[in-house]
Amino acid sequence: MATDRDTVLEAAVGVLSRRPTAHLDEIARAAGISRATLHRLFPGRDALIREVGLLGLRRFAAALDTATVEDGDAEAALRRLVDAAVPDAALCAFLAGENQLYDDDSINDLWEVQISRLHALFLRGQQQGVFRIELSAAWLSEAFFDLVAGVGWSIQDGRLAPRDAAFSLAELFLGGALRRPPAPEPGPATPTPSETDMP
Amino acid sequence: MATDRDTVLEAAVGVLSRRPTAHLDEIARAAGISRATLHRLFPGRDALIREVGLLGLRRFAAALDTATVEDGDAEAALRRLVDAAVPDAALCAFLAGENQLYDDDSINDLWEVQISRLHALFLRGQQQGVFRIELSAAWLSEAFFDLVAGVGWSIQDGRLAPRDAAFSLAELFLGGALRRPPAPEPGPATPTPSETDMP
DNA sequence: TAATTCTGAGACGTCCACGTCTCAGATGAC
């Protein structure tokens, strides 16, 4: 039973990120509460969707804060951001799927702010000579966010181990974004060699 | 006016990929037809959504075919796939957002087939020593598809030039996926140095 | 124990998107 709002919102994300048209019954059941209690917490469906989006944006903004993306070396900042954002990847997956959904200006503004911070990070990295300049900062921002969303989907569907998420995201993205690709690292604590998938 | 089914479906994708709960009125308007004609082409909303998904899967399967991803060097195969898939990136964006939507087994099976082909490509590339083995083939498949979807979204929103799409996708993804990253290439016909974004 | 608060289950009415139908006008074939 999840009575506090954020817990319910996270349960809602688990359903809405894959089935945006899910009924309130289903969302309530996923949260382990009744439809009545769901209505007590959120006035209606629109309010619920809105708060889910707000929670995602607040979490992503918090990840940008804790990673202090505005400071220091761009590569190190991005690695910090990966670690900070991966725990909330599911929320980012929801945002990626319908970031144009809201008529609300306050949400769109908040969204723009976070994207701008991400864009600035890549722009700074390009100026520092860390990130490739053949790829526009806008594309790097979009691709990074999409990969975070992909991490969220993969974990939800059980196709990616949560422990491997940050490593997989950082290695794949930085490999393509860095101007001087680093030598392949030895791997995470629990390496996932795909040979084990072989018959 | 778009009377043939595929054209209507592509117009529907443009709306549904960003607003999955869009009304049929809106979809019809986006396709330049009336709601009555939309109902003449597709029995109902479920049928429309289903056909959109089927079109996306057929297009992606066709891209895998034309790229002959089962043949030859894995890196070259992936580059061919990029070129073949980018034109239908918008459809992939729709699939990425709600690939678990369908109760229909025929669609899920078709989906699994294509994902398996992608997975096999990465597995073969890893065996060839082309792709990194620290990243699982499953994650590479997911990430590739998510980036294709990201290309679709970016183009739709005008954040990525269609001419740069294939280059941006291939360079970013292969940079992170290849075992021996290639030296940075000079760039596409219309390079997009992000310095031009600077104030 | 007794009182208070909160929740779940269910019933009920409302509203809106959907599906269907009709008909006038446009388009095209002959």
Next chain:
DNA sequence: GTCATCTGAGACGTGGACGTCTCAGAATTA
């Protein structure tokens, strides 16, 4: 020209999700 075919606009009924309400039972507190 005539006829056939197709489309758009609009009206209409329906279904189902949604929002509200009530009430019994559980959980918490004193």
